[in-house]
Amino acid sequence: MKVTVPITVAGLKVACSQCNLVELCLPYGMSENEIDRLDELVGARRKIKRQQHLYRAGEPFEAIYAIRAGSFKTDVLLEDGREQVTGFQMTGEMLGLDGISTELHSCNATALEDSEVCVIAYNKLEELSRVVEGLQLQFHKVMSREIVRDHGVMTLLGSMRAEERLAAFLLNMSQRFTARGFSAAEFHLRMTREEIGSYLGLKLETVSRAFSKFQDEGLIAVQQKHIRILDIVGLKKLIQHPSTRG
Amino acid sequence: MKVTVPITVAGLKVACSQCNLVELCLPYGMSENEIDRLDELVGARRKIKRQQHLYRAGEPFEAIYAIRAGSFKTDVLLEDGREQVTGFQMTGEMLGLDGISTELHSCNATALEDSEVCVIAYNKLEELSRVVEGLQLQFHKVMSREIVRDHGVMTLLGSMRAEERLAAFLLNMSQRFTARGFSAAEFHLRMTREEIGSYLGLKLETVSRAFSKFQDEGLIAVQQKHIRILDIVGLKKLIQHPSTRG
DNA sequence: TTTTGTGGTTGACGTGGATCAACGGTGTAT
DNA sequence: ATACACCGTTGATCCACGTCAACCACAAAA
Numbered sequence: 001m002k003v004t005v006p007i008t009v010a011g012l013k014v015a016c017s018q019c020n021l022v023e024l025c026l027p028y029g030m031s032e033n034e035i036d037r038l039d040e041l042v043g044a045r046r047k048i049k050r051q052q053h054l055y056r057a058g059e060p061f062e063a064i065y066a067i068r069a070g071s072f073k074t075d076v077l078l079e080d081g082r083e084q085v086t087g088f089q090m091t092g093e094m095l096g097l098d099g100i101s102t103e104l105h106s107c108n109a110t111a112l113e114d115s116e117v118c119v120i121a122y123n124k125l126e127e128l129s130r131v132v133e134g135l136q137l138q139f140h141k142v143m144s145r146e147i148v149r150d151h152g153v154m155t156l157l158g159s160m161r162a163e164e165r166l167a168a169f170l171l172n173m174s175q176r177f178t179a180r181g182f183s184a185a186e187f188h189l190r191m192t193r194e195e196i197g198s199y200l201g202l203k204l205e206t207v208s209r210a211f212s213k214f215q216d217e218g219l220i221a222v223q224q225k226h227i228r229i230l231d232i233v234g235l236k237k238l239i240q241h242p243s244t245r246g
Numbered sequence: 247m248k249v250t251v252p253i254t255v256a257g258l259k260v261a262c263s264q265c266n267l268v269e270l271c272l273p274y275g276m277s278e279n280e281i282d283r284l285d286e287l288v289g290a291r292r293k294i295k296r297q298q299h300l301y302r303a304g305e306p307f308e309a310i311y312a313i314r315a316g317s318f319k320t321d322v323l324l325e326d327g328r329e330q331v332t333g334f335q336m337t338g339e340m341l342g343l344d345g346i347s348t349e350l351h352s353c354n355a356t357a358l359e360d361s362e363v364c365v366i367a368y369n370k371l372e373e374l375s376r377v378v379e380g381l382q383l384q385f386h387k388v389m390s391r392e393i394v395r396d397h398g399v400m401t402l403l404g405s406m407r408a409e410e411r412l413a414a415f416l417l418n419m420s421q422r423f424t425a426r427g428f429s430a431a432e433f434h435l436r437m438t439r440e441e442i443g444s445y446l447g448l449k450l451e452t453v454s455r456a457f458s459k460f461q462d463e464g465l466i467a468v469q470q471k472h473i474r475i476l477d478i479v480g481l482k483k484l485i486q487h488p489s490t491r492g
Numbered sequence: 493t494t495t496t497g498t499g500g501t502t503g504a505c506g507t508g509g510a511t512c513a514a515c516g517g518t519g520t521a522t
Numbered sequence: 523a524t525a526c527a528c529c530g531t532t533g534a535t536c537c538a539c540g541t542c543a544a545c546c547a548c549a550a551a552a
Contacts, residue, residue, distance in 0.1 A: 076401055079486045084401040098397065100390035107397065126383065130376045137372065143389040144346035150396035151344065151353065155322055155330040157403035158447035162539065193500065201404035203540055208501055224500075224548080240325045408509065439530060452509055454531055470518075470530075495552070501545080511536075522525075 014068075015039040024092025024179060025066050026120075026142060030134035038135065041128050042066070044119045054095060054109040054117060061099030063119050067091050070115020071190050074098075074107045075198070085199040087149075088112070088191060090176055094142050112190035157201045160239070165200040166210040167238040170220065174229055185232070189225040260314075261285040270338025270425060271312050272366075272388060276380035284381065287374050288312070290365045300341060300355040300363060307345030309365050313337050316361020317436050320344075320353045321444070331445040333395075334358070334437060336422055340388050358436035403447045406485070411446040412456040413484040416466065420475055431478070435471045 016027050016038040027035045045068060048054050054065060057076065072089045086107055089095055099105040100122065129136040156165050178184040189196070193204040193211075200207065214220045219235055221228040229235065262273050262284040273281045291314060294300050300311060303322065318335045332353055335341055345351040346368065375382040402411055424430040435442070439450040439457075446453065460466045465481055467474040475481065 076397060078401065078405065082405050084404050086397045086400055097390055098393045101387045101394050106394050126379075126386070130379075130382065133372075133376075136376065140372070140389070141347045143386070143393070144343055147344045147389070147392050147396060148347050148352050150393065150400065151322060151332045153400055154332055154396065154403060155324065157400060158330050158444065159324065159328050192498090198404065204500080205502085205541085206539060209539090212501070438528090449510055450530080451511085451532085454529095455509090458531070493552100495550100497550085498548090500547075503544085504542090506539105506541075508538100508540090509536105510538090512534085514531105514533085516529100516531075518527105518529080520525100520527085522523100 014045075016042055019068075021066075021068065021092040026094065026135075026138055029138055029141075030132075034132050034134040037128065037132050041124050041135075042118045042120055046117050046119055048072075048111040048115045048117065050111055050113050050115075052111055054111065055099075055105045056108045057105055059105045061096065061103050061105050061122065063121050064094055064096040064099075064125065065109075065117040065119060067093055067095065068116040068118050071112045072109050072115065073112055073191060073195055073199075074109050076107045083198060085191075085195050087153075088195075088199065091180060094146075097143055097146055153199075162200075162202055162206050163210050163213065164239045165202065166196075166207060166214070167219075167235045169196065169200060170227065170229065171232070171235055171239070173227075174232070185229045187227055189227060260291075262288055265314075267312075267314070267338040272340065272381075272384055275384055275387075276378075280378050280380040283374065283378050287370050287381075288364045288366055292363050292365055294318075294357040294361045294363065296357055296359050296361075298357055300357065301345075301351045302354045303351055305351045307342065307349050307351050307368065309367050310340055310342040310345075310371065311355075311363040311365060313339055313341065314362040314364050317358045318355050318361065319358055319437060319441055319445075320355050322353045329444060331437075331441050333399075334441075334445065337426060340392075343389055343392055399445075408446075408448055408452050409456050409459065410485045411448065412442075412453060412460070413481045415442065415446060416473065416475065417478070417481055417485070419473075420478070431475045433473055435473060 015036075016022065016025075017032070017035045019025070019027075022028065022035065027038055030038070046054075046065075048070070054072065067089055069091060071091070072095060073085050074087045074089065074095065075083050075085045077083055089109075095109050095117065096105065098107055125135075125139065129139055156168055160168065173187060173189070174184045177187045191199075193207045196202075197204045197207045202210075211220070211222045214235075215222050217234070219229070219231045219238075221230060261282075262268065262271075263278070263281045265271070265273075268274065268281065273284055276284070292300075292311075294316070300318065313335055315337060317337070318341060319331050320333045320335065320341065321329050321331045323329055335355075341355050341363070342351065344353055371381075371385065375385055402414055406414065419433065419435070420430045423433045437445075439453045442448075443450045443453045448456075457466070457468045460481075461468050463480070465475070465477045465484075467476060
């Protein structure tokens with residue numbers, strides 16, 4: 001079901017130009033020459049074990065990260081102890097952009113499985129993007145894409161009901177797995193129901209019930225974190241429904 | 247109650263260096279020399295009448311905009327006709343950053359009152375930010391700040407109840423008016439209850455009821471769009487409350 | 493193998509906010 | 523001055539989702 005993604009031997013440096021994530025990651029759209037120059041930028045790689053933090057809110061911001069393998073969640077902690085998951089990130093996606101504004105990380109990034117990131121020193125990124133135009137453009141696009149994505153989540157949280165939110169979530173996951181060469185119809189969620197609930201502004205029980213309902217309706221097959229999408233059209237119909245809310 | 251903000255005579259070009267919004271806008275944190283160079287960047291100014299669009303979703307992206315006077319809302323239209331307001335912008339704030347990613351605007355920007363923006367051609371911005379380091383840094387910070395802001399809204403939508411949302415909204419407005427030299431305690435909202443509701447993921451009736459409740463409790467005085475905050479501490483307490491949701 | 497813990501499911505019940513509806517106030521056009 | 527939108531308020535009712543609670547499945551530890 002999955003396309004094999006070659007995993008790097010620990011410590012062996014893999015240049016961007018040889019990385020199979022190029023067209024998902026920062027280098028997307030850059031010329032070969034430009035990508036070669038990136039290799040001076042992406043120095044260290046860092047392994048993060050499941051449940052460990054890549055960074056925490058309040059820590060000084062020095063680098064952004066590209067996910068080389070694995071997946072993460074980002075969350076913010078409210079004063080009263082509640083946690084709000086602001087995103088789930090997969091291979092090729094960038095982490096840490098929110099830290100640029102204050103030079104402090106504004107959220108926590110936690111690995112959902114054993115993962116590896118490429119560390120991109122921010123001052124070097126600024127320096128290099130002054131001379132490599134493609135890098136400058138791509139970096140701006142990455143940031144802008146994050147803004148657009150966030151607006152999508154705001155729309156979901158502001159105007160969709162529980163089942164629509166979950167349908168949108170599943171379709172989004174499916175689409176991102178597809179882009180990574182995995183099956184669009186069958187995948188493994190790395191996050192808990194509670195994390196999904198936090199992200200979608202729902203309680204875990206509501207998430208669980210929606211999963212069950214989708215299963216009863218023949219839209220998906222659920223077995224714990226393993227999801228099989230049986231009726232993608234049916235799911236899509238759910239989110240342009242005429243029902244109301246918010 | 248307000249500090250007078252000199253309004254430019256139509257057509258008279260005002261350089262960034264002479265603009266009283268410097269410390270709220272893109273030039274914030276840049277050196278005098280650097281700011282002088284911005285003047286070649288900010289060419290045209292554009293006036294937008296109340297209810298008119300600065301741009302619409304789907305239009306080609308060519309420029310970002312700094313609000314010189316007035317205020318705007320941004321919204322996205324869902325397939326089924328529902329509208330989600332993604333933000334309200336005031337003087338000195340930037341519009342259009344979401345368009346960079348796809349080179350198409352991804353939302354609509356509508357003036358909430360007669361307004362004026364500085365047009366910043368995006369290709370010129372890229373060019374100039376390659377040579378003016380302060381500009382590069384500030385631009386990145388502006389984008390990053392937008393991401394952080396969006397995460398804040400996601401948190402609000404995902405985990406707060408109606409009254410907390412409105413309290414957070416009022417405190418945020420108050421703080422932004424303050425930063426612009428207006429009163430923290432008394433201001434005029436330019437948007438309707440419905441627009442506030444859309445932004446906060448609530449129906450206009452709920453917004454209206456929350457306003458009334460706050461008034462009954464002596465937290466604020468409401469007269470249509472005119473708001474007077476009577477108990478800012480009380481409002482703040484509301485949002486770190488122990489009540490539950492989401 | 494049994495134990496323990498964490499995560500997931502399901503049911504019963506309560507409630508915050510949506511919905512439906514009527515009415516009042518304010519600004520704009522005539 | 524009057525009419526007409528549009529906007530805002532308020533009440534009555536309903537329902538989606540939160541809450542509380544019991545139970546189950548699976549994985550890691552003993």
